[in-house]
Every structure is written in structure tokens, then in C-alpha cells.
Amino acid sequence: MCPYCGHDYRVPTYSYPQQETISSGLRAVFYILSILIPLAGIIIGIIYYAKPDPDSKRVGKNCIIIAITVWVAAALLTVAMFIVLSGSLSVFSMPCATIPGLACWLANL
Numbered sequence: 001m002c003p004y005c006g007h008d009y010r011v012p013t014y015s016y017p018q019q020e021t022i023s024s025g026l027r028a029v030f031y032i033l034s035i036l037i038p039l040a041g042i043i044i045g046i047i048y049y050a051k052p053d054p055d056s057k058r059v060g061k062n063c064i065i066i067a068i069t070v071w072v073a074a075a076l077l078t079v080a081m082f083i084v085l086s087g088s089l090s091v092f093s094m095p096c097a098t099i100p101g102l103a104c105w106l107a108n109l
Helices: 024-036 038-049 054-093 102-107
Strands: none
Touching: 024 038, 024 054, 038 054
């Protein structure tokens, strides 16, 4: 300790490096990747959610939410498409004695 100014030389004077913040461009890439490849979005989300700073946790949580939402939407659309296609394919097997051909199929829609 300096007897003239009182500065304590035993305490380190360097500052700790700050956590790197995630740039907005990198966030956009992560979010787009979560939409296009949901499994990659979940993996990125888990990695960033495990980091200690709140900014990384928010990005990780958003990636996980986006990826799960895309998977649920894809599953619902697949089921809806299956229902629509299975219902419309049954029109072709229905007998139509009064109107032949394409007009019969259009009349049953």
C-alpha cells in the first residue's frame, strides 16, 4: 500500500473480460436455421441456454421455441394434408351413374 496516495498494489488492476454479446446478424442466422432445420435449432438452443449470461439464455430459449413450433406446425400440416388427400381420393372410387367422367368428380366436390 502506498503511504502517500493509499493505492493498494495487492489488488489486481486489470478488468475481467466481458462476456461477448450475440450480434443481431448471428441471432438472425440462428433463428433462420431453427426454422429450416429444427434439430439444429434445438441443439443451438441448448448450447446457448446453458451459458450463464441472460442474453445467451434468451437466444437459446427463442431457438428452442421456434424449432418446436416448426415441428408441431409441420406435424399438424402433415396430418391435415393426409386427411384432405384421403378424403378427396375417395371421390374417385364413388360410382356416379348420372354424370360420367370429370363432371361427375366435380359434382361430388
